[in-house]
Every structure is written in structure tokens, then in C-alpha cells.
Amino acid sequence: MKKQSTLLGKEFEPIIETKYTSKITTPIYEPKGDKPSIFELLHTEKYERLKREIEKSNLDTKEKQFLLLAATRHIVFNYQKIAEYYTGASKEMQQLMERSALVIVDFERAIEQGWVKLNYDITQQYLDEYEE
Numbered sequence: 114m115k116k117q118s119t120l121l122g123k124e125f126e127p128i129i130e131t132k133y134t135s136k137i138t139t140p141i142y143e144p145k146g147d148k149p150s151i152f153e154l155l156h157t158e159k160y161e162r163l164k165r166e167i168e169k170s171n172l173d174t175k176e177k178q179f180l181l182l183a184a185t186r187h188i189v190f191n192y193q194k195i196a197e198y199y200t201g202a203s204k205e206m207q208q209l210m211e212r213s214a215l216v217i218v219d220f221e222r223a224i225e226q227g228w229v230k231l232n233y234d235i236t237q238q239y240l241d242e243y244e245e
Contacts, residue, residue, distance in 0.1 A: 148201035149194045156189040163187060190215070 163184040167177055192215075199207055199216050210216050 146197060149197050151198070153194050154191055154198055156191070159187040159189075160184050192216075 164181060167180045167184065170177065172180070195210070195215050199210055202210065207216075
């Protein structure tokens with residue numbers, strides 16, 4: 114019997130109870146248009162605004178470096194356009210995009226790179242902290 118958990122008032126079966134299988138079919142992405150410009154792949158307005166504020170601040174260098182790195186989390190990626198870009202990118206660019214998990218093209222590789230384990234770890238941590 115699977116254990117039920119509550120998330121935002123709704124019961125669900127924890128992801129961690131799901132069995133992984135090697136019988137996974139990867140959806141094939143079909144390009145829908147021309148390769149977008151590299152600048153269309155992300156939105157940086159909030160990041161740029163924070164960056165200017167941090168650089169103008171009176172903080173010491175290490176604090177500025179920390180905040181500049183933290184500010185990058187405000188960069189918004191357009192994964193649909195990233196997928197479009199990926200299909201027309203060089204082999205080297207494709208490999209680096211895969212290593213950065215901008216695209217996941219192979220389930221086995223996702224396990225190898227730790228992306229599947231990361232999902233499990235996050236789910237487990239949530240259940241440990243919030244499960245009734």
C-alpha cells in the first residue's frame with residue numbers, strides 16, 4: 114500500500130514511490146521554425162537591474178560577488194526557444210547545453226548527470242519536512 118501525502122490540501126502519492134524503468138520513450142522534439150537568436154533564449158531585465166544596484170553599492174568585493182552570483186537566479190530561460198536553438202546548434206554547443214541541463218535528450222544521461230537523483234532528493238526533503 115502506497116503512503117499518501119498532502120500538498121496544498123490535496124492528497125497525492127509520493128514520487129519516490131514510483132518505480133523507474135528503462136522502458137522510457139523520449140519525446141522527439143520537432144523544430145517549429147528558424148533558429149532563434151541567442152538573445153531570445155533568456156530574459157535578463159531583473160538580473161541587469163539588480164546587477165547595476167549591486168555594483169553601485171558600498172559593499173565590499175566579496176559581498177558584491179556573492180550578490181552578483183545570487184542575482185543570476187533572476188535570469189528567466191525560454192526553454193521552448195532553447196530547444197529550437199539546440200536543434201541548429203553545433204555539436205559542441207549541444208553537448209554543453211546538455212551538460213547544463215538546458216535540454217535533456219537522453220534519460221540514461223540524465224541519471225548519469227544526476228538530474229533524476231536531484232528530483233528524488235528534493236522530493237524526499239519536502240516529504241521529510243512537511244509530511245503529516
